Amino acid sequence: ITTLTSLGDTCKFLLVTNVNVTQVSAIPIQIAANPDTVVTGGTSVLTITATPNAIATWYPGGTTSPSTGYTVTTMPPRTTTYTVVLQRGPCSETLTVTVWVIEDGCESSDVFIPNTFTPNGDGANDIMFARGTKIAEMYFAIYNRWGEMVFETSDKNVGWDGMYKGRPADVGVFGYYIKFKCYNGLESFKKGNITLIR
Structure with a gap:
């Protein structure tokens, strides 16, 4: 960046500033539920595949075990959509996955x-x-x-x-x-x- 500043007719200042731009790559993500359909009381394993050193947090909170990590387990009481937020440095990415629950009543x-x-x-x-x-x-x-x-x-x-x-x-x-x-x-x-x- 070059700036030329003039103070009256006689004084001129030339300021040159270098700006380094670091390109931060996006966080590639794949998300899956295995299985994606369970009966009431069944468990599903939620998995994300992403670049290393990202922090993965699952929502709704308290519904997975553990609540952070690339692989978590859940036992949804009803069909539930889970959101994972991946944070790596200044970049973040949000994805969702749904686990379908076959509810056949309680009689x-x-x-x-x-x-x-x-x-x-x-x-x-x-x-x-x-x-x-x-x-x-x-x-x-x-x-x-x-x-x-x-x-x-x-x-x-x-x-x-x-x-x-x-x-x-x-x-x-x-x-x-x-x-x-x-x-x-x-x-x-x-x-x-x-x-x-x-």
């Missing part, structure tokens, strides 16, 4: 509870469990014919062994109630009867 039919069980110690059908692949959380309670609660749990891996107050419960019909939340965040309930046979 009472998503829980299976047998209508009979035989807690007689033979190793077959001795424990009454509530089963369902969509269950994220649950409350399961069983009552006798007088309305007394004989069993309750919030742990889907715990079932009733047919005991009540430290003794084998009488044979007969028991009522149950289960309230549960599916991985997609929806809730449902189910109630019915169980027959205890020894």
